[in-house]
Amino acid sequence: MAEEIQISPxxxxxxxxxxxxxxxxxxxxxxxxxxxxxxxxxxIATFLRDEPGYVYLSxxxxxxxxxxxxxxxxxxxxxxxxxxxQGGSLTLHVHADRDDPVVPSLVSVxxxxxxxxxxxxxxxxxxxxxxxxxxxxxxxxxxxxHPLRKDWQEPYYEADHxxxxxxxxxxxxxxxxxxxxxxxxxxxxxxxxxAGWKLQAEVPVYAPMDERAAEGGRPMHTDQVVxxxxxxxxxxxxxxxxVACLDGETIQRLEPVLGYLHRSHEKIGERNTWLANMPFxxxxxxxxxxxxxxxxxxxxxxxLGVEVPERAEYIRVIMAELTRVMNHLIxxxxxxxDIGVYLTAMLYALEERELIIDxxxxxxxxxxxxxxxxxxxxxxxxxxxxxxxAKELVYERLPRRVDELExxxxxNEVFRARSIGVGVLPADVAVAYGCTGPLLRASGVPYDIxxxxxxxxxxEFDWDVAVRDGGDIYARFAVRFEEIRQxxxxxxxxxxxxxxxxxxxxxxxxxxKVPAGEVYGRVESPKGELGxxxxxxxxxxxxxxxxxxxxxxxxxxxGELCRGHLVADVAPILASxxxxxxxxxx
Amino acid sequence: MYGLxxxxxxxxxxxxxxxxxxxxxxxxxxxxxxxxxxPVALPVRQSPKGRGxxxxxxxxxxxxxxxxxxxxxxxxIDPKTGEARCTACGICARVCPPQCIWIVxxxxxxxxxxxREPAEFYVDVAIxxxxxxxxxxxxxxxxxxxxxxxxAAYKRDGEFLWNLERLAKPLAYHAEIHPTDxxxxxxxxxxxxxxxxx
Numbered sequence: 001m002a003e004e005i006q007i008s009p010x011x012x013x014x015x016x017x018x019x020x021x022x023x024x025x026x027x028x029x030x031x032x033x034x035x036x037x038x039x040x041x042x043x044i045a046t047f048l049r050d051e052p053g054y055v056y057l058s059x060x061x062x063x064x065x066x067x068x069x070x071x072x073x074x075x076x077x078x079x080x081x082x083x084x085x086q087g088g089s090l091t092l093h094v095h096a097d098r099d100d101p102v103v104p105s106l107v108s109v110x111x112x113x114x115x116x117x118x119x120x121x122x123x124x125x126x127x128x129x130x131x132x133x134x135x136x137x138x139x140x141x142x143x144x145x146h147p148l149r150k151d152w153q154e155p156y157y158e159a160d161h162x163x164x165x166x167x168x169x170x171x172x173x174x175x176x177x178x179x180x181x182x183x184x185x186x187x188x189x190x191x192x193x194x195a196g197w198k199l200q201a202e203v204p205v206y207a208p209m210d211e212r213a214a215e216g217g218r219p220m221h222t223d224q225v226v227x228x229x230x231x232x233x234x235x236x237x238x239x240x241x242x243v244a245c246l247d248g249e250t251i252q253r254l255e256p257v258l259g260y261l262h263r264s265h266e267k268i269g270e271r272n273t274w275l276a277n278m279p280f281x282x283x284x285x286x287x288x289x290x291x292x293x294x295x296x297x298x299x300x301x302x303x304l305g306v307e308v309p310e311r312a313e314y315i316r317v318i319m320a321e322l323t324r325v326m327n328h329l330i331x332x333x334x335x336x337x338d339i340g341v342y343l344t345a346m347l348y349a350l351e352e353r354e355l356i357i358d359x360x361x362x363x364x365x366x367x368x369x370x371x372x373x374x375x376x377x378x379x380x381x382x383x384x385x386x387x388x389x390a391k392e393l394v395y396e397r398l399p400r401r402v403d404e405l406e407x408x409x410x411x412n413e414v415f416r417a418r419s420i421g422v423g424v425l426p427a428d429v430a431v432a433y434g435c436t437g438p439l440l441r442a443s444g445v446p447y448d449i450x451x452x453x454x455x456x457x458x459x460e461f462d463w464d465v466a467v468r469d470g471g472d473i474y475a476r477f478a479v480r481f482e483e484i485r486q487x488x489x490x491x492x493x494x495x496x497x498x499x500x501x502x503x504x505x506x507x508x509x510x511x512x513k514v515p516a517g518e519v520y521g522r523v524e525s526p527k528g529e530l531g532x533x534x535x536x537x538x539x540x541x542x543x544x545x546x547x548x549x550x551x552x553x554x555x556x557x558x559g560e561l562c563r564g565h566l567v568a569d570v571a572p573i574l575a576s577x578x579x580x581x582x583x584x585x586x
Numbered sequence: 587m588y589g590l591x592x593x594x595x596x597x598x599x600x601x602x603x604x605x606x607x608x609x610x611x612x613x614x615x616x617x618x619x620x621x622x623x624x625p626v627a628l629p630v631r632q633s634p635k636g637r638g639x640x641x642x643x644x645x646x647x648x649x650x651x652x653x654x655x656x657x658x659x660x661x662x663i664d665p666k667t668g669e670a671r672c673t674a675c676g677i678c679a680r681v682c683p684p685q686c687i688w689i690v691x692x693x694x695x696x697x698x699x700x701x702r703e704p705a706e707f708y709v710d711v712a713i714x715x716x717x718x719x720x721x722x723x724x725x726x727x728x729x730x731x732x733x734x735x736x737x738a739a740y741k742r743d744g745e746f747l748w749n750l751e752r753l754a755k756p757l758a759y760h761a762e763i764h765p766t767d768x769x770x771x772x773x774x775x776x777x778x779x780x781x782x783x784x
Contacts, residue, residue: 409595
């Protein structure tokens with residue numbers, strides 16, 4: 001932690017306002033933002049939302065400090081990241097007792113806190129008071145412990161940090177089969193016995209649904225039915241469960257059941273070295289590995305304070321925009337699959353995507369798990385033959401093919417009938433639920449991080465934020481088509497102006513030491529805001545590594561979108577949100 | 587008029603359908619039957635200029651792999667000594683994100699001092715995530731990423747723990763699959779040798 005508390009001018013100004021309105025409730029934090037007294041949090045959050053205009057709650061998470069340090073006792077911290085649409089960010093810290101961490105819930109102020117607070121409860125064990133539905137979200141009910149606490153150890157636990165000493169210089173491999181799964185971690189609750197045990201994990205999922213189904217008062221006596229869609233379902237795009245309560249064929253209540261693809265990404269991330277997390281970010285949203293790399297690199301570079309060479313920045317933008325084109329093509333293609341056009345239109349989109357990942361393969365060596373970005377640059381320079389192919393694609397082929405795809409879909413009566421007026425998301429609901437990306441922009445909010453808070457060199461290009469007013473599925477796809485065109489516009493400029501020069505600042509280091517501090521770096525990934533909240537203690541491993549993924553937060557609004565629609569509309573609505581379950585469950 | 591949009595969509599499908607035959611015909615005129623599936627045609631069919639069906643008839647046809655393509659690491663064997671270039675410095679084991687590289691450093695049996703060569707070297711390719719960090723950070727150009735992706739085996743345990751023998755590939759193989767990289771390495775090594783002579 002920094003020796004001297006550095007307060008940025010906007011925070012200082014805000015602090016004085018808060019001091020005036022809520023004396024004694026806000027203090028400057030060690031690294032960034034303000035520390036709020038827990039009992040005044042809801043009041044202050046409401047004030048911040050309504051008056052200075054921090055309408056957008058981006059990220060809620062927790063940090064565990066298990067041992068007392070020189071500066072503060074053992075504690076939990078709940079961290080909230082707020083943003084204003086007119087620019088400006090604010091971090092709220094709330095401290096909680098290590099033994100019984102309780103923090104007031106902000107769901108009443110921002111509904112977007114709902115899923116994220118559930119995640120923080122699940123992973124960290126911070127209890128959010130007055131949360132309407134504080135259940136585990138990624139792990140199952142009955143899971144022992146909260147895995148992101150620093151004192152929690154996973155199966156096959158070896159050491160707190162990589163590299164493990166067993167690998168070198170005396171690295172005789174021990175196959176996983178020969179090790180005990182839980183090792184010293186194996187423990188049962190004291191009163192537990194396998195004989196009388198019944199699986200309770202599904203009770204919390206179905207109980208609210210059954211309650212709902214038992215509610216009477218309808219004019220005609222009809223039964224309500226609870227149905228499961230997934231976790232293995234064609235239109236769920238991956239292992240995503242959906243539980244819906246139906247009245248006739250109308251959806252009364254719908255809730256996603258997550259965690260089938262949970263692979264403790266953040267816990268692994270905190271064991272890893274800083275650089276070793278880069279290939280792991282590829283696996284978040286497995287379609288957009290370049291954007292995920294970008295987000296992580298931007299966040300760590302903020303901590304490192306390195307300047308990225310210009311050529312590297314251009315290459316990064318080229319890769320990120322190609323990823324955006326590719327992601328939107330996949331999204332459009334799979335949507336047509338979900339409404340029953342089957343594979344024809346999807347394969348039209350996948351053909352173009354194939355050409356883009358060919359380019360990625362040329363540059364990075366892998367089609368999907370690119371692992372191409374490094375702190376302060378990119379892994380390797382563009383190979384010979386990349387630019388002609390990319391130019392051919394961007395100037396000649398993609399514009400024509402995108403026009404063709406648009407001609408194929410947007411006037412088609414079937415497509416229009418399934419998408420216009422379905423899953424309408426009003427702008428205020430979208431903002432309150434923390435939606436980002438095409439989902440938000442289709443509701444008429446022209447918010448794009450590339451414009452609102454330009455990172456890399458996005459401010460050097462001439463492009464427009466794609467926005468539509470409808471808020472329905474049709475508008476979302478219209479936004480995606482427009483965004484593809486805008487990305488192609490950026491790509492044309494970037495390919496034209498690509499400068500010569502180095503692609504890496506300084507020398508590439510295998511083990512990077514990152515100065516102590518905390519940072520929230522965010523980029524506009526194709527699906528929305530991808531944020532990395534990192535805390536460094538100055539060592540070679542991240543102390544806290546949290547990812548705010550667009551799919552996870554956007555998925556929180558699906559219940560609202562589906563209410564009152566038919567079961568057949570669930571698949572199109574889900575496809576229009578555009579999620580990658582790898583990113584939802586992490 | 588209702589239905590026009592559907593007709594418009596169908597015209598796109600029809601156009602694509604016709605295009606595949608036009609493409610076939612183009613290749614036929616260039617070289618008769620089978621020309622479309624010849625090695626000359628493959629890169630064109632798969633490039634942005636390709637207009638027909640994208641399907642590759644694997645395993646009869648294989649896509650050409652770009653030089654940077656990476657699957658699993660291999661150890662480069664120096665033709666002069668017949669030994670691996672590896673000096674057992676351990677950088678690859680340290681940088682490996684899933685920690686799938688295991689190295690036993692050789693020791694001199696007489697003095698007991700560590701030697702600059704590996705006694706054992708394992709890569710658990712069942713765990714390897716093909717990130718390429720080991721090859722990227724190896725200071726001795728001793729470990730490189732292979733292009734051989736057909737590594738399926740019948741048994742899970744044991745078969746994927748590759749030892750030094752399984753990992754070893756001659757320098758000529760590296761030069762063949764990574765021509766640009768190899769040239770750059772040779773120039774750098776040449777320069778270094780010149781510097782050392784002086």
